[in-house]
Amino acid sequence: MTGMDKLGDEFLDELQTELPNVSILTDPDVTEPYRRDWAKDPGAGSPRAVIRATCTEDVQAVMRWASAHRIPVVPRGAGSGLSGGATAVDGGVVLTTEQMRRIDVDPVTRIAVVQPGLLNAEVKRAVAEQGLWYPPDPSSFEICSIGGNAATNAGGLCCVKYGVTTDYVLGLQVVLADGTAVRLGGPRLKDVAGLSLTKLFVGSEGTLGIITEITLRLIPPQPPASTVVASFSSLDDATASILAVTRVIRPAMLEFMDQTSINAVEDALKMGLDRGAQAMLIAQSDSPGADRTREAEFIAEAFSQHNATEVFTTDDKDEGEAFTAARRFAIPAVERKGPLLLEDVGVPIPALPELLSGIAKIAANRDVTVAVIAHAGDGNTHPLIVHDPADADMTARAHLAFGEIMDLAIALGGTITGEHGVGRLKKAWLPNQVGDDVMLLTRRIKEALDPEGILNPGSVL
Amino acid sequence: MTGMDKLGDEFLDELQTELPNVSILTDPDVTEPYRRDWAKDPGAGSPRAVIRATCTEDVQAVMRWASAHRIPVVPRGAGSGLSGGATAVDGGVVLTTEQMRRIDVDPVTRIAVVQPGLLNAEVKRAVAEQGLWYPPDPSSFEICSIGGNAATNAGGLCCVKYGVTTDYVLGLQVVLADGTAVRLGGPRLKDVAGLSLTKLFVGSEGTLGIITEITLRLIPPQPPASTVVASFSSLDDATASILAVTRVIRPAMLEFMDQTSINAVEDALKMGLDRGAQAMLIAQSDSPGADRTREAEFIAEAFSQHNATEVFTTDDKDEGEAFTAARRFAIPAVERKGPLLLEDVGVPIPALPELLSGIAKIAANRDVTVAVIAHAGDGNTHPLIVHDPADADMTARAHLAFGEIMDLAIALGGTITGEHGVGRLKKAWLPNQVGDDVMLLTRRIKEALDPEGILNPGSVL
Numbered sequence: 001m002t003g004m005d006k007l008g009d010e011f012l013d014e015l016q017t018e019l020p021n022v023s024i025l026t027d028p029d030v031t032e033p034y035r036r037d038w039a040k041d042p043g044a045g046s047p048r049a050v051i052r053a054t055c056t057e058d059v060q061a062v063m064r065w066a067s068a069h070r071i072p073v074v075p076r077g078a079g080s081g082l083s084g085g086a087t088a089v090d091g092g093v094v095l096t097t098e099q100m101r102r103i104d105v106d107p108v109t110r111i112a113v114v115q116p117g118l119l120n121a122e123v124k125r126a127v128a129e130q131g132l133w134y135p136p137d138p139s140s141f142e143i144c145s146i147g148g149n150a151a152t153n154a155g156g157l158c159c160v161k162y163g164v165t166t167d168y169v170l171g172l173q174v175v176l177a178d179g180t181a182v183r184l185g186g187p188r189l190k191d192v193a194g195l196s197l198t199k200l201f202v203g204s205e206g207t208l209g210i211i212t213e214i215t216l217r218l219i220p221p222q223p224p225a226s227t228v229v230a231s232f233s234s235l236d237d238a239t240a241s242i243l244a245v246t247r248v249i250r251p252a253m254l255e256f257m258d259q260t261s262i263n264a265v266e267d268a269l270k271m272g273l274d275r276g277a278q279a280m281l282i283a284q285s286d287s288p289g290a291d292r293t294r295e296a297e298f299i300a301e302a303f304s305q306h307n308a309t310e311v312f313t314t315d316d317k318d319e320g321e322a323f324t325a326a327r328r329f330a331i332p333a334v335e336r337k338g339p340l341l342l343e344d345v346g347v348p349i350p351a352l353p354e355l356l357s358g359i360a361k362i363a364a365n366r367d368v369t370v371a372v373i374a375h376a377g378d379g380n381t382h383p384l385i386v387h388d389p390a391d392a393d394m395t396a397r398a399h400l401a402f403g404e405i406m407d408l409a410i411a412l413g414g415t416i417t418g419e420h421g422v423g424r425l426k427k428a429w430l431p432n433q434v435g436d437d438v439m440l441l442t443r444r445i446k447e448a449l450d451p452e453g454i455l456n457p458g459s460v461l
Numbered sequence: 462m463t464g465m466d467k468l469g470d471e472f473l474d475e476l477q478t479e480l481p482n483v484s485i486l487t488d489p490d491v492t493e494p495y496r497r498d499w500a501k502d503p504g505a506g507s508p509r510a511v512i513r514a515t516c517t518e519d520v521q522a523v524m525r526w527a528s529a530h531r532i533p534v535v536p537r538g539a540g541s542g543l544s545g546g547a548t549a550v551d552g553g554v555v556l557t558t559e560q561m562r563r564i565d566v567d568p569v570t571r572i573a574v575v576q577p578g579l580l581n582a583e584v585k586r587a588v589a590e591q592g593l594w595y596p597p598d599p600s601s602f603e604i605c606s607i608g609g610n611a612a613t614n615a616g617g618l619c620c621v622k623y624g625v626t627t628d629y630v631l632g633l634q635v636v637l638a639d640g641t642a643v644r645l646g647g648p649r650l651k652d653v654a655g656l657s658l659t660k661l662f663v664g665s666e667g668t669l670g671i672i673t674e675i676t677l678r679l680i681p682p683q684p685p686a687s688t689v690v691a692s693f694s695s696l697d698d699a700t701a702s703i704l705a706v707t708r709v710i711r712p713a714m715l716e717f718m719d720q721t722s723i724n725a726v727e728d729a730l731k732m733g734l735d736r737g738a739q740a741m742l743i744a745q746s747d748s749p750g751a752d753r754t755r756e757a758e759f760i761a762e763a764f765s766q767h768n769a770t771e772v773f774t775t776d777d778k779d780e781g782e783a784f785t786a787a788r789r790f791a792i793p794a795v796e797r798k799g800p801l802l803l804e805d806v807g808v809p810i811p812a813l814p815e816l817l818s819g820i821a822k823i824a825a826n827r828d829v830t831v832a833v834i835a836h837a838g839d840g841n842t843h844p845l846i847v848h849d850p851a852d853a854d855m856t857a858r859a860h861l862a863f864g865e866i867m868d869l870a871i872a873l874g875g876t877i878t879g880e881h882g883v884g885r886l887k888k889a890w891l892p893n894q895v896g897d898d899v900m901l902l903t904r905r906i907k908e909a910l911d912p913e914g915i916l917n918p919g920s921v922l
Binding site: 159187197288294441460 | 568569570571572613614616620621624625627628637641642643644645647648649650651652653654655656657658660661663664665668669680681704707708709710711748749750751752755807808809810811836839840841874875876877878879880881882883887891894895896898899900902903905906907908909910921
């Protein structure tokens with residue numbers, strides 16, 4: 001029993017009085033875009049209000065107020081999430097950090113202190129101006145917020161060599177359920193004082209607190225990369241060549257696209273991709289100096305030995321970026337064929353062939369189109385299930401396939417989500433992956449930190 | 462009120478009946494070495510028994526038993542800890558994992574699944590046999606256990622480029638306070654399903670659970686390194702040159718020794734170090750190919766420009782290793798001058814000069830010898846306070862200096878511990894660093910996971 005049933009105007013007036021300079025949006029036409037993230041959760045509720053915080057103190061006031069009245073708060077970054085982590089809750093409020101956009105770059109300490117509303121691409125640009133690099137690069141980097149990246153422990157394309165978001169988070173400011181603001185970690189490259197709370201909040205999907213500031217570790221700029229692109233007429237050849245590469249070197253990128261996604265991208269971008277190929281791999285080496293050529297040759301040779309029908313290597317930055325952009329564009333391109341159920345399953349890398357062939361079988365069995373793209377080098381795949389919501393039978397089959405693909409990943413010792421988060425759309429499968437004892441442990445921590453259950457209720461747990 | 466007061470033979474008999482094949486040591490002569498770790502905590506208690514677990518099930522049985530009788534359990538790896546994290550508690554038991562030594566290396570998935578009792582050096586050797594590398598390298602790598610490394614989130618020399626233990630832990634098996642064994646994470650390079658519990662347990666110093674298995678991420682072997690060694694007649698020149706290096710490149714190692722530690726090492730190893738130098742820096746580059754030479758030249762040039770009195774560069778592996786070994790030997794070498802209070806303070810790297818000059822002032826003011834070695838590239842220093850326990854006044858001054866150095870680090874925006882852990886010897890300073898709200902948050906998590914407070918009581922909290 002929370003305050004969601006009784007959230008009347010008087011409560012909102014109380015909050016507005018407390019925060020006279022903060023936009024509290026209640027017009028349903030205005031709040032509509034805040035009901036869902038990019039996963040377009042069909043179960044989205046209607047928020048009573050959308051609150052546009054401008055600073056940590058605003059977030060604290062909102063949480064004190066929400067705590068006092070037991071009002072559910074759904075934190076939201078840029079709304080580019082792919083698992084319904086920012087789905088609005090009936091009668092609750094959406095707290096958006098999109099206006100919190102400050103960044104301070106310190107090139108000597110090699111850190112950036114950023115507010116959560118800044119986009120990943122804006123962070124990258126700001127630190128590049130100081131000659132530094134923030135590696136994590138979700139495909140959505142131009143539209144996703146750094147706060148959302150931290151909340152989901154987002155991955156990306158270069159993570160196969162450079163790691164994921166948590167590897168670059170040195171510190172956080174977090175507002176807890178009761179409105180307390182805590183600083184965790186800080187601008188120290190090594191710090192083991194107390195529990196690893198910074199790491200606990202990264203990837204907690206807004207269920208334990210609201211991130212209002214992030215201290216990011218930066219590194220020197222990425223060296224120039226060579227790009228190797230190959231087409232395969234057999235899925236097995238493509239996956240075998242992935243393993244041949246990853247067991248010897250660490251590529252800076254190793255991406256996979258299946259025939260359906262190649263064709264969807266080619267339909268949209270008309271860049272001359274091989275429509276007949278069963279799979280395309282895009283790899284990069286950014287090893288310094290001559291080692292880059294050696295690695296690129298090794299990758300090209302591995303592809304050739306596994307019967308690639310075409311292997312193309314380039315040192316040209318723009319050519320390489322064109323292929324990377326094509327891969328990044330795969331989700332929007334496939335989405336043009338119809339609404340998607342987006343998967344994010346990952347497996348230990350030797351199980352990748354079995355995962356891909358199993359997905360194909362599920363697609364055939366359920367008679368649905370499943371396009372597959374993958375961060376192949378780390379075993380993380382994105383099967384995209386296309387369906388027509390007007391076709392109830394197809395939609396039902398798509399949802400069955402959605403679950404079966406997660407069941408398959410779990411059976412292969414894998415995960416239901418490698419980088420997008422559990423959100424609301426995958427939470428039914430979480431206990432199958434982690435087991436009852438880990439769910440109990442998770443609930444104990446959730447209850448210790450958010451006893452009223454007002455932080456992003458219904459997400460993850 | 463715990464069971465520690467009433468831990469009679471009948472309780473131990475009950476446990477021995479439950480675990481007929483497990484050594485339960487009670488003879489004080491035999492248990493004496495298990496009372497303390499390398500920090501030699503003067504407040505160490507006398508354990509009622511030392512239990513040598515052989516497998517996860519043993520640890521579960523011990524925790525069920527301890528939980529039922531509310532008996533404190535101090536987990537222990539190889540006993541090389543430097544902060545009293547494994548100090549025995551009166552009436553409690555010490556649970557040592559030293560006999561849990563299995564390792565399975567999977568070169569295709571590029572992981573090793575290891576039990577906690579294996580030494581770090583043994584892990585390195587086992588994975589090297591498969592052509593792989595486990596980077597984290599505490600100076601004590603030949604005598605510290607991988608379980609202790611995970612429990613403290615240990616660092617080392619190459620961490621300035623390659624990260625710390627948590628960056629290589631993909632999964633854990635952990636026995637909780639009530640004896641439940643949970644598996645967290647696993648052999649997946651990316652996995653965001655649920656809270657980041659793996660990361661929470663890494664660095665929790667045995668206060669939340671007992672790690673019984675670790676899944677480690679491995680990478681290809683380290684390329685050959687060039688080593689650059691320089692002596693300085695001024696501390697300020699040495700620290701300025703550190704900043705000149707770290708703001709441009711990522712060295713694979715950047716270590717510092719002050720005059721006292723140089724002389725202590727030279728006394729022991731007689732390798733011809735410059736006894737007159739105020740500071741010595743040892744840096745490495747392992748950048749592939751010709752880039753290594755370029756980086757080594759850059760480092761040597763930075764040292765020269767900051768008035769290094771001597772700069773020596775070598776590509777020879779053994780020569781480089783001799784200097785690294787000298788640096789690693791600094792703690793035992795300084796310990797030959799007298800018992801140590803070991804610090805592990807770290808600061809944001811621009812504050813390193815101020816930290817080092819402040820430590821010198823504290824040493825002068827308290828009239829104690831403080832030798833300083835540092836993982837300079839990440840701002841993590843080890844002031845070693847030498848004292849004579851027979852001299853009560855000196856011992857009191859040493860303890861004052863011990864606290865003042867931590868106070869200084871906190872005042873400079875730093876940490877009381879970069880890689881050793883809080884244990885028992887630094888816990889009085891933890892609230893000053895993280896603040897009351899973070900302590901409350903920490904206690905909430907501790908209470909949620911260990912409500913009876915039987916896991917390593919008195920450590921950290």
